[in-house]
Amino acid sequence: MAITLRLSTDQDFEEVIELQQRIRVFQDNQLIDASSLVVRFDDSTIVTQSGVSDIAYHNRKECEFFLLRKR
Template sequence: MSINRRLHTDLDFEEVLEQQLRIRVFRDNLLIDSSSLIVRFDDSIIVTQSGVSDIAYHNRKECEFFLLRKH
């Protein structure tokens, strides 16, 4: 069974960044980025990387971020 955990706070993003956990990103209820690592973040932008040259910049206010954990 999988559990989606929504990421809200800087502490949430810091934990995911440090542990190299993969996330999913949604905008307007559409999946726009899946199985990506957080490279860096600040108050307005979350930078993710899904491959060697696949880097994406997501507006923190416009997107929802989820950690997928398998239980």
């Protein structure tokens, strides 16, 4: 069974970067990024990378970020 954890604080994103965990990104209730690593973040933007040359910039206020953990 999988557990979905919402990421919202800077500490959440720091932990995801440190542990190299993949996240899911939703915007307007649609999945826009299914399995990406967080590369960096600031107060307004989360930068994710899902492949060698596939980098995406997500507005922190317009998107929702989730970590999917397996039990």
